[in-house]
Amino acid sequence: MRRAFDTILLVAVALVIWQAIHLLAPSALTSPLGTARRAAELLGTATFWPHVAETLKAFLYALILAFTGGLLLGLLLGLNKTGAKVADPILVSIYSLPKVTLYPVILLIFGLGMSAKVAFGTIHGIIPIAIFAMNSVRNLAPVYLKTARVLHLSKAETLRTVVIPAAIPEIVSGLRIGFSLTLLGVLIGEMFASQRGLGYMIMNAIGLHDVPTMMAVILMLAVFAVAANAVLLWLDQRLHRRIT
Amino acid sequence: MNRVAWLRYFIVTGFIVFLEVLCRTGIIPATVMIPPTSMAAHLWALLASGRVTPDIIETIGNVIAAFLLSVTLGFALGAVIHSFPRLRRAIDPFLATYYALPFFAFYPLFIVLFGLGRPPIIAIGFLFGVVAMIIATLNGFDRIPRALLKTAAVYRMDPLSTALRIKLPSAAPYLFTGVKLAVAYSFIGVIAGEFIMSSSGLGYSIAYAFNNFDNKTMYALMLFVIVLVTAVNAFFYVWEQRLLARRGR
Numbered sequence: 001m002r003r004a005f006d007t008i009l010l011v012a013v014a015l016v017i018w019q020a021i022h023l024l025a026p027s028a029l030t031s032p033l034g035t036a037r038r039a040a041e042l043l044g045t046a047t048f049w050p051h052v053a054e055t056l057k058a059f060l061y062a063l064i065l066a067f068t069g070g071l072l073l074g075l076l077l078g079l080n081k082t083g084a085k086v087a088d089p090i091l092v093s094i095y096s097l098p099k100v101t102l103y104p105v106i107l108l109i110f111g112l113g114m115s116a117k118v119a120f121g122t123i124h125g126i127i128p129i130a131i132f133a134m135n136s137v138r139n140l141a142p143v144y145l146k147t148a149r150v151l152h153l154s155k156a157e158t159l160r161t162v163v164i165p166a167a168i169p170e171i172v173s174g175l176r177i178g179f180s181l182t183l184l185g186v187l188i189g190e191m192f193a194s195q196r197g198l199g200y201m202i203m204n205a206i207g208l209h210d211v212p213t214m215m216a217v218i219l220m221l222a223v224f225a226v227a228a229n230a231v232l233l234w235l236d237q238r239l240h241r242r243i244t
Numbered sequence: 245m246n247r248v249a250w251l252r253y254f255i256v257t258g259f260i261v262f263l264e265v266l267c268r269t270g271i272i273p274a275t276v277m278i279p280p281t282s283m284a285a286h287l288w289a290l291l292a293s294g295r296v297t298p299d300i301i302e303t304i305g306n307v308i309a310a311f312l313l314s315v316t317l318g319f320a321l322g323a324v325i326h327s328f329p330r331l332r333r334a335i336d337p338f339l340a341t342y343y344a345l346p347f348f349a350f351y352p353l354f355i356v357l358f359g360l361g362r363p364p365i366i367a368i369g370f371l372f373g374v375v376a377m378i379i380a381t382l383n384g385f386d387r388i389p390r391a392l393l394k395t396a397a398v399y400r401m402d403p404l405s406t407a408l409r410i411k412l413p414s415a416a417p418y419l420f421t422g423v424k425l426a427v428a429y430s431f432i433g434v435i436a437g438e439f440i441m442s443s444s445g446l447g448y449s450i451a452y453a454f455n456n457f458d459n460k461t462m463y464a465l466m467l468f469v470i471v472l473v474t475a476v477n478a479f480f481y482v483w484e485q486r487l488l489a490r491r492g493r
Contacts (some may be wrong), residue, residue: 094480188436
């Protein structure tokens with residue numbers, strides 16, 4: 001009950017700040033009420049939904065690729081000491097590259113359309129998921145593995161009863177970040193080279209100085225992302241609590 | 245040089261040679277990618293001509309400004325949020341979602357708020373970096389072993405020395421992760437901002453070359469960005485390894 005109250009309070013403070021910025025620069029930022037009204041209007045428009053479907057489809061494909069690829073890569077590397085040591089700085093460098101600069105390459109390889117967006121979303125999400133999964137396995141308290149050895153657990157048993165349960169909270173944290181970055185990747189992809197999707201709508205609205213539409217689309221994306229993340233976070237915290 | 249480092253060099257070099265062969269044999273057509281050696285040659289010519297020097301200086305300056313702002317404010321905000329558990333619990337889902345939002349869309353707003361030119365780009369870099377630092381600070385403070393805090397209480401340490409002797413050292417590895425992420429995100433934010441919105445800087449130059457089908461300049465500049473970011477990361481990586489080694493891990 002108190003938690004819900006705190007969240008509502010936080011949202012209220014954010015809305016007040018938003019309104020204040022709106023009063024400061026009315027032409028650059030629509031007021032919260034105006035944005036909500038425009039969002040409701042968009043939700044009732046038939047031409048809006050194909051954009052949503054397009055973005056969701058690209059996001060879903062990219063998410064599946066990033067989750068499976070990232071987890072496989074991360075767990076395999078994490079279990080192999082040398083592999084992890086060799087790969088860690090390489091993965092971190094790839095992670096920290098400004099991938100936007102690589103977007104032209106992806107466009108040249110995949111051409112305009114769905115596959116370029118999916119590829120761009122995937123490369124945003126896959127690396128953080130792999131890094132988190134890898135580090136979660138590597139950073140297990142040495143005591144756990146020593147205990148497993150003392151108890152003469154086999155490799156498979158060690159994995160099932162020690163490594164995965166101990167690593168899962170970090171893995172879920174990685175999935176959460178991967179989720180956000182994949183969505184960002186898909187949207188950025190749509191902002192630059194697409195004729196459909198929510199990213200395209202935002203970019204188009206910026207071009208036309210249609211601030212209310214831009215804000216409304218961002219607001220809806222934010223609500224979607226916060227809701228999805230709240231679920232993942234709830235899972236995350238439950239898992240972390242179980243461990244400590 | 246140990247075996248791990250050799251393996252790493254081997255993999256990276258192998259990948260570059262692989263790309264070179266693919267490009268030279270025409271499996272990857274020249275319209276898609278030029279061979280890495282000619283990227284390097286073009287980059288060298290470009291740097292020697294001095295045409296991109298102002299852009300490079302501008303971008304690096306923006307990144308440094310965004311990085312310093314994100315680390316200091318991120319740490320301060322993280323520490324404040326951590327000391328109010330109620331605020332923290334309420335704010336957590338928002339922090340986690342933060343990176344899914346395309347802030348570039350707010351660029352027009354930043355122009356109104358901060359004026360034209362570099363400040364809006366620095367603002368985007370800062371917005372990218374600061375939350376990573378906040379999250380890392382929260383993580384670091386979370387991981388302080390309770391036994392250590394109890395020990396501090398038993399010794400009746402005052403809050404300041406508890407912070408300096410117990411909290412900071414225990415949280416340091418996580419804070420360092422935050423610093424590394426803040427560097428990376430500042431780069432991403434600044435270059436992406438320039439790429440999309442600005443009319444100067446490295447990101448803009450790459451976008452400009454792409455729009456003009458100037459693949460040579462585009463790949464040369466991409467190579468420059470990749471080498472620069474990798475070098476900065478390598479520096480922090482080596483530093484972190486030293487710190488960890490000193491802590492006896």
